[in-house]
Amino acid sequence: MKISTLIILLCIVLKINAFGQSAQADQMQHIKDSVKMAYLSKMSIKNPSLRQASFSAEVITKNNFDSELYDSPLLDGQIQIQRYSAQTSFHLFSVGKNKISATVGGEHQVFMLDDIQSYNTLIDFEERNINKYLAKGALTISRMDTIFSKPLVSHINLSGIVDPETGQHRLMATGLFLSSIKRTKKSHFSVGLVLSSDPSSPSPVIPFIMYSHTFDPSLELSLGISGINLRKQLNDKSSLAFSNKLSGSLAFLQFEENILPKESLYSSLELQSGLTYERLITPKMIFSFSSGINSVFSSKVLEQNKISDPFIKNHQKMTPYVKFELSFLPFWKGLFK
Known part of the structure; x- marks a missing residue:
């Protein structure tokens, strides 16, 4: 009888511990998400392209x-x-x-x-x-990714536009590749390349700096x-x-x-x-x-x-x-x- 009681108490303790660990993990994830959201909101205030x-x-x-x-x-x-x-x-x-x-x-x-x-x-x-x-x-x-030990950000965009009245439509593709060259406490310098089939683009290939x-x-x-x-x-x-x-x-x-x-x-x-x-x-x-x-x-x-x-x-x-x-x-x- 004492052994069965001990086993029951042990199971209860293990369940409480598991529940506590799960709650702690959920709380940590919530904190991480909140920190990420606060950081992204701060960046979006300065950069309108990041707004939702x-x-x-x-x-x-x-x-x-x-x-x-x-x-x-x-x-x-x-x-x-x-x-x-x-x-x-x-x-x-x-x-x-x-x-x-x-x-x-x-x-x-x-x-x-x-x-x-x-x-x-x-x-x-x-x-x-x-x-x-x-x-x-x-x-x-x-x-x-990285290229030559430098960060490389790639964006491949497939877009479509359609006139809801006439049904006319067009598909376009754009590729943007950006590599960070130098970053200091106050400055950031990057180089990039854009490939585009958009007819409003001045050129299908555009090198640029940021x-x-x-x-x-x-x-x-x-x-x-x-x-x-x-x-x-x-x-x-x-x-x-x-x-x-x-x-x-x-x-x-x-x-x-x-x-x-x-x-x-x-x-x-x-x-x-x-x-x-x-x-x-x-x-x-x-x-x-x-x-x-x-x-x-x-x-x-x-x-x-x-x-x-x-x-x-x-x-x-x-x-x-x-x-x-x-x-x-x-x-x-x-x-x-």
Whole structure:
């Protein structure tokens, strides 16, 4: 009887101990996840590309433009562009060193044409508003390795866009490879290479450098493939930045005229130079307001499945822009599974 009692007590003690160890392990994992989330949130405040979701509205004010069809005058007039977009990114799963994530979103663009003067009698352009919609989706495979004893980060992105009204669609692939060369307490220098089939990209192969430097805890400079940014932390919740940032847009077009390809793709590459004010309005939500000058480097229309040889080229003047955005810091712990 005493032996059986001892055995029962021993089993109870072992179960209590196992439960305690499991609870302790769960608590340690919770602490690790909280530390990772806090670190990622801190990095996302400085780097908007790391944020989990965003909603934005942008207006590029009215300016003069002219277009050429096969290098001959087509039309000129005035144009104002409005853009509304939403997107979210989330982790799917991991396989070894590979992390697979997804991005979904949508965009609505309004091209407001005015004072149109056409120089081609075979094509009828009216003064009108053109509404274009895009649904977007992407899968990204990320991996961290080493090369020549230096860290190497690789991102392979497979993306697709579709016009929900016409069904026109396009698939694109982008590869980004980044290696850290030197890191000090205040500076970080890296080199990289981008391979892209995106028609809005200035080139299918783009070598680039990334550099960041902290002048003091509240003033930081960063230089990357998308541009240059000088950011000043005003207080715990607000910041002000001056930036030169590359951006682009795509839209599917359909033409009824026989001399033009029926299914085409509009592509633009722009440089936005201006100020961005950001404020943390909740622990996870940031409000942003940007304003400055929009410069169009490239604006073209090409056949839907081509990445070069545009048949329409547009030329636009520099013009002011304004942009409002709500974005969210990472909030889903599945990012770390």
